[in-house]
Amino acid sequence: MRYGNSRINGEGSGVVNSEPQLLFDKIWNSHCVASLGSGYDLIYIDRHMMHELASDVAFAMLSERGQSVRRPELTFATHDHVVSTAIERRDDSLPKNSSYITTLRDNTARHGIELFDLHSRDQGIVHVVAPELAIALPGQTFVCGDSHTCTVGGVGTASWGIGSSDVAHVLATQTLVQRRPSVFRIECNGCLPNGVVAKDLILALIGRYGAEAGTGHAIEYCGDTISTLPIEGRLTLCNLSIEMGARIGQVAPDDTTFEYLNGRRFAPTGLAWETAVGHWRDLNSDDGAQAVREERFNVSDLKPQITWGTSPAHVIDIDGRVPDPQDASDVQTRTGMEKALAYMNLVPRQKISDVRVDAVFIGSCANSRLSDLREAARVIKNRKVAKHVRALVVPGSTEVRRQAEAEGLDKIFLAAGFKWRQSGCSMCVAINDDRLESGQRCVSTSNRNFEGRQGKGSRTHLASPASAAAAALVGSICDHRVPLT
């Protein structure tokens, strides 16, 4: 499908588009400042969030060229990547990281950007606080110097991750030069079986379509499974779009979305809210609009999923067996699988259950919201973590932590032997002291099982909060749906 200039700025400007459009194209077209040729557009960015790790270089790039921040009120910042998760944390809790915290504080103050500082009630992982505070809204373009920015597509945003140079570009111009992605539409139908959640679904989709199926695409998740999924589940689903190769993943906004956003700190209010909702109701794919790729996936028989290797596409059913590289269709895939098995210290065709684990991490922008913590606490209640397992719960934001404590979830985790921490990226990115020793094996609710991701030599198995919780109790990988022993 080609888009002429007549479509640019078309949305809402009185131009009637008779041709059916996809959700993504509606958002993209309405944000196109100029067409640059070769498939590139200059795209206006509605909201930008920064964290301490990708921002210092971006600010340095600006000051080196004497450039200023064009629209500081459209950028927000928080500390998440390098911070300590200790209860009594300070700027210098981790001396090697402290300059990132103070530099972001200085830079945001200098440029008039709102910062959710270390002790702010709004502090948290960027992708958790963005929807929680309604900084991310339906139909917006939203970017951040972090690949998991696709998460907030769960509220109908077109959001994607960028590098530091592009962070500087957004600060200076409030735009990005972007190639228009094509749309990959995945329709999910059926009821998720008991004990099977959004995390299992997205892992299964990555396993089915591969780790680069989404490259060059914006993924739209649709179908009755998705429309009945609560917002937190949609955020988890969209979070791992980048693990399928797609920078953007999104779900069309609906009443569930509006109900979730209404009344949050940065949501429009009064008449502005009514006008906005009226506009947002048109943000869905029109009947007859065709995506470049369309797939259907029935979830009715889905089981809990867990990864065995070092790519998120290395995923199997919780009661399944590790695949054999000899069955791979090509040399490249076989080499990759052999390398992964060696790194993970697993053998072909072995059962994944009963593999002993050293650690369990419940947290990250994939699964650290209140519903995730409830799901884990339900499994853990009145039970104890296995003696050899180190278990950690890191809420996604200070607000999630507060809400969880208000309903007593912290007490359930602590009584079981979990550590209960302050919010941050923690053991998902392992820049602070939450990390594994070389050779240790962890069931993690995060989104990346790459070599060394949770510390040099660490071995990561990605799974849902309930699966991670069950592994902590049993001390090995297990199916949380059967009685735990």
Added chain:
Amino acid sequence: MRPTASREYGGLAVSLFVPDIDTDTLIPIDYCINRERPNFDVGLFHSWRFNDDGTKKGDFVLNTERYSKSQVLIAGANFGCGSSREMAVWALCDFGIRCVIAPSFGEIFYNNCFQNDLLAAQVSDASAAALSEAVTSAKELQLVIDIDKNTIHSTATQTVPFELDSLRSEMLKRGINPIEATLTRSADISSYERADRIRRPWAYQR
């Protein structure tokens, strides 16, 4: 910071022909922090290049005498997937790599390459396999990369095309700074904002 465009992207080639090499593998997070250009090369493929005690792993291809000064890297599909860390590109550049050839790339990494004058050359699966094979079997194969014709050739391989759109190509050839290029369109951005503020007033309120 962006180096001056040199237009020379070829040179001694090395192959790491496995799929899905992610940016955490390209540079582990510990080597992303408290470092400045051009010193990110220490972290490049750190866990593949170095033992736990800091000594080099002699059998890793980039540690061998023959390939320690490589300028072109041939890799498997989905190269640079994962994290958006631009340090992955800086690590390759600081090591001396001028071009990465692969059947496909992680998209954020691909974008980051062109911000830093690193050529990401996308070739067919068959071309990548053939180049990898030739580089592995020949001694010190030099690849010549032509960004006017979008081709790769050498004394031991057939000429193969790579994909590079004209916007990226111009960025490399002319050493364009993207921010300065966009700032020339400030009037367009302002006029977009004025019109859009009427259409979507809530998007500008907070």
